[in-house]
Amino acid sequence: MVCPRTYIDNNMFDVTLICVGRLKEKFYQAACGEYIKRLGAYCRLSVVELTEERKSETPSRAEIDACLLKEAEAIKKAVPKGAALIALCVEGKEQSSEAFSRTVADLSRTTSRLALVIGGSDGLHQSVKDAAFLRLSMSPMTFPHHLARVMVLEQLYRAFSIMNGGKYHK
Numbered sequence: 042m043v044c045p046r047t048y049i050d051n052n053m054f055d056v057t058l059i060c061v062g063r064l065k066e067k068f069y070q071a072a073c074g075e076y077i078k079r080l081g082a083y084c085r086l087s088v089v090e091l092t093e094e095r096k097s098e099t100p101s102r103a104e105i106d107a108c109l110l111k112e113a114e115a116i117k118k119a120v121p122k123g124a125a126l127i128a129l130c131v132e133g134k135e136q137s138s139e140a141f142s143r144t145v146a147d148l149s150r151t152t153s154r155l156a157l158v159i160g161g162s163d164g165l166h167q168s169v170k171d172a173a174f175l176r177l178s179m180s181p182m183t184f185p186h187h188l189a190r191v192m193v194l195e196q197l198y199r200a201f202s203i204m205n206g207g208k209y210h211k
Contacts, residue, residue, distance in 0.1 A: 054084045055154045056197065059119045060190055061112050061161035062093040069187045076194035083201035088190075091115045093161035105163050113166035116158055124154035125174045129189060130165055133176035142200035144175065157197075159189050 064070055073088070080086045092115075094108035120126055125148045136144065148155055157177075158169060170176055179192055202208075 053153050054149055055121065055124075056080070056084045056086045057089060057119070057121055057124065057154070057156040058086065058190070058193060058197075059089045059091065059116055059156060059158040060186070061091050061116070061159065062186055063090050064187055064190060066187060069191055072191040073194055076191070076198050079198050080194065080201065083198075083205070086197075089119045091119060096163075106166075109160075109163055109166040110168075112161060113169045116165075116169050117172070120156045120158075120172075121154050123152060124156040125152050126169075126172055127155070127157045127175045127177050128165055128170050128173035129157060129159045129179065129193065130170055130176050131178055131181075131183070133178035135178050135180070138196060138199050139203060141177075141196055142203035145197070145200045146204050148174075157193060159186055159193060161186060 064073065077086055077088065091112065094111050096104055096108055100108075145155065158165065158173075160169070179189060179196075184192065
């Protein structure tokens with residue numbers, strides 16, 4: 042299915058990618074840097090890195106839940122006011138690149154802000170998922186959350202490329 046062209050004024054659309062955990066590996070940093078540069082043609086992008094809560098070596102479910110709750114509080118503070126929130130989580134809905142492009146295009150008609158959140162190694166607290174406009178899964182496979190950051194940025198770039206009739210997505 043072809044996505045109709047939607048031109049988004051890059052002076053109007055703000056995208057915030059909120060990530061729990063610091064990106065340390067140079068190869069991930071380089072890949073993210075490339076997509077951040079490319080996305081500059083389509084939107085104002087900011088990447089917010091939040092500290093992943095420390096846990097004991099073998100944390101209990103209660104300890105994990107407490108850490109997820111603290112991370113959720115930080116995530117909620119980082120979401121720009123009025124932003125449509127997309128939570129990346131394994132139980133989310135899978136979308137093709139074209140469908141994701143349509144989702145972003147539809148959102149651009151109702152808001153000028155989009156926020157996507159990638160949790161840490163234990164995922165996201167339920168309250169973050171409940172606050173999301175969309176729960177999105179990239180795959181039924183499990184990926185390191187640092188790789189997920191690269192993948193989300195690439196898919197955002199692909200979505201904007203599709204919206205603007207580019208050839209990148211083919």
